[in-house]
Amino acid sequence: MPLGLREKLKENCPLEITAELFPSAKGGTIKARLVLRDRLKIESVLLRHKDDRNTVCVSSQVGCPLGCQFCITGTLGFKRNLESLEIVEQVLFFARLLKKPFGTAQGKVTNVVFMGMGEPFLNYDNVIGAIKILNDKDGFNLGARHFSISTVGIIEGIEKLAKENLQINLAVSLHAPEDRLREKIMPINKKYPLAKILAAVRNYIKETNRRVMFEYIMIKDMNDSDEQAKELAELLKNIPLSFVNLISYNPTGIFRPSEPVTIKKFKEILEKNGISVTQRYRFGDDIRAACGQLGIC
Numbered sequence: 334m335p336l337g338l339r340e341k342l343k344e345n346c347p348l349e350i351t352a353e354l355f356p357s358a359k360g361g362t363i364k365a366r367l368v369l370r371d372r373l374k375i376e377s378v379l380l381r382h383k384d385d386r387n388t389v390c391v392s393s394q395v396g397c398p399l400g401c402q403f404c405i406t407g408t409l410g411f412k413r414n415l416e417s418l419e420i421v422e423q424v425l426f427f428a429r430l431l432k433k434p435f436g437t438a439q440g441k442v443t444n445v446v447f448m449g450m451g452e453p454f455l456n457y458d459n460v461i462g463a464i465k466i467l468n469d470k471d472g473f474n475l476g477a478r479h480f481s482i483s484t485v486g487i488i489e490g491i492e493k494l495a496k497e498n499l500q501i502n503l504a505v506s507l508h509a510p511e512d513r514l515r516e517k518i519m520p521i522n523k524k525y526p527l528a529k530i531l532a533a534v535r536n537y538i539k540e541t542n543r544r545v546m547f548e549y550i551m552i553k554d555m556n557d558s559d560e561q562a563k564e565l566a567e568l569l570k571n572i573p574l575s576f577v578n579l580i581s582y583n584p585t586g587i588f589r590p591s592e593p594v595t596i597k598k599f600k601e602i603l604e605k606n607g608i609s610v611t612q613r614y615r616f617g618d619d620i621r622a623a624c625g626q627l628g629i630c
């Protein structure tokens with residue numbers, strides 16, 4: 334391209350992405366703090382798995398209006414929704430990083446999860462817009478099954494996603510087996526109580542025939558008792574194609590994480606009651622990159 338055109342493009346459509354990097358000393362995780370055009374900052378995380386998968390955890394909003402008690406992002410308040418391209422940019426940033434030798438980071442982005450800052454379904458169109466760009470064969474060409482959206486249970490979002498012709502994965506954050514406790518740690522439960530969320534999930538599974546993951550952060554002496562495990566099993570027993578993902582709470586200064594032995598027991602009770610369970614291991618807690626720890630904007 335002629336120099337003049339190149340300069341014009343550089344001025345009007347700059348390709349640089351400004352970011353500060355925080356690699357974990359434990360390996361496996363790199364957090365990036367990206368600077369947006371209006372100087373606001375967001376955080377995204379690259380998770381490197383032992384089997385060569387590279388997952389990028391992206392943010393969908395600058396801050397978050399929902400104020401979940403266990404989450405640093407929730408304490409920041411809400412600044413604005415991200416545009417589709419700002420979401421794509423987070424993936425592009427790590428794709429570029431994986432191409433250059435940077436410590437141990439080499440390879441390709443294989444998965445994208447919307448589990449960073451913000452509630453994806455409060456920015457539905459931009460999130461789906463970003464997925465379409467990343468999924469497009471002329472875009473990033475990343476298969477739809479490699480995307481996951483995690484929501485606190487925004488019913489309108491679940492309903493809309495059921496109608497999209499996209500085979501992406503849905504995760505719903507429960508974190509409590511009954512409304513009173515859930516409302517305490519997730520104020521949005523007032524608007525979207527458990528019964529309504531689960532009805533929407535049942536409908537989603539009926540329409541899409543896709544599995545749904547229920548996320549459950551294990552908080553010491555808050556939601557981790559044997560009785561609560563039984564209550565959770567009872568709540569989910571009639572939801573086909575679903576499973577529970579137990580996540581150890583990453584300290585954000587308010588609560589304490591459940592003991593490993595408590596998590597083990599909780600898992601056993603769920604399984605004994607017919608619920609499939611997986612467990613998420615901690616990534617990046619030393620660089621404040623683990624679930625609920627993303628926090629600068």
Ligand code: SF4
Pocket residue numbers: 397398399400401404405406407408449450451452485625
């Ligand atoms: S957990 Fe998610 S929805 Fe809740 S405050 Fe944090 S970013 Fe927002």
